[in-house]
Amino acid sequence: MKTGVLLVLHGSRVNEWKDVAIKYKDLLKRHFELVEYGFIEFNQPSLKEATDLLITQGAEEIVAVPLLFAAGAHFYRDIPRLIGIDERGEIVMNGKKVKVRIAKPIGVDERVAEILKERVFEEMDGPEPLEDNREEAKIKHDS
Numbered sequence: 001m002k003t004g005v006l007l008v009l010h011g012s013r014v015n016e017w018k019d020v021a022i023k024y025k026d027l028l029k030r031h032f033e034l035v036e037y038g039f040i041e042f043n044q045p046s047l048k049e050a051t052d053l054l055i056t057q058g059a060e061e062i063v064a065v066p067l068l069f070a071a072g073a074h075f076y077r078d079i080p081r082l083i084g085i086d087e088r089g090e091i092v093m094n095g096k097k098v099k100v101r102i103a104k105p106i107g108v109d110e111r112v113a114e115i116l117k118e119r120v121f122e123e124m125d126g127p128e129p130l131e132d133n134r135e136e137a138k139i140k141h142d143s
Contacts, residue, residue, distance in 0.1 A: 001060045001061055002033070002034065002058050002059055002060045002061075003032070003034070003059065003060070003061050003062070003063060004032075004034035004035070004036070004054030004055070004057065004059030004061070004062045004063070005028055005032045005034060005035045005036075005054075005062075005063055005065060006036055006037070006038060006047070006050055006051060006054060006062050006063070006064040006065065006083075006100075007021060007024055007025060007028070007035065007036070007037035007038070007065055007067060008037075008038060008039075008040065008047060008064050008065060008066040008067060008068070008079055009021050009037060009038070009039050009040070009043075009067050010039065010040050010041070010042075010067075010068070010074065011039030011040055011041045011042035011043040012042055012043070013042055017039070017042075017043055018043055021037040021039075021043075022037070024037065024067070025037050034054055034057050034058065034059050036050040036051075036053050036054050037050060038050030038051065038082075040074055040078055040079065040082060046082065047064075047079065047082040047083045048082060048083060048084055051064075051083050051084070051091065051100070052093060055091075055093045055096065055098055059098065060098065061098060061099045061100070061101070062091075062098060062099070062100045062101070063100075063101050063102075063103055064079060064083065064100060064101070064102045064103065065103045066079060066102065066103065066105050067106070068105040068106065069105055069106050069107065070105050070107065071104075071105050075102070075105060079102060080102065083100060085100050089101070
């Protein structure tokens with residue numbers, strides 16, 4: 001059975017989210033033939049558009065992988081609704097039924113803690129703190 005991988009990202013009015021999505025897609029393409037990404041809100045493609053693209057590319061089942069740390073409203077409610085998953089865990093496109101499974105959020109993971117530790121050390125050892133982009137993000141949010 002041909003499996004498609006759908007990366008699920010929250011999205012933002014700040015464009016860096018798309019760059020992150022593209023890079024994670026490229027990393028996962030090393031392991032899976034069919035990989036696409038979609039956003040819960042703000043960015044394109046939508047989860048439905050990305051899901052439809054995977055089916056068009058031949059996916060017979062889809063595993064949606066949320067880049068979220070914990071399960072909440074987006075995980076339980078929004079992701080299934082935005083993908084269009086029915087009560088049987090399927091979507092139908094052009095008469096074709098495709099099973100969709102949603103992977104668990106990242107949760108607490110020692111590997112993530114290692115990355116967080118590295119980020120702290122980078123900032124402790126770095127010459128300058130990262131530039132504060134909060135004002136830029138606020139301007140984009142208000143537009």
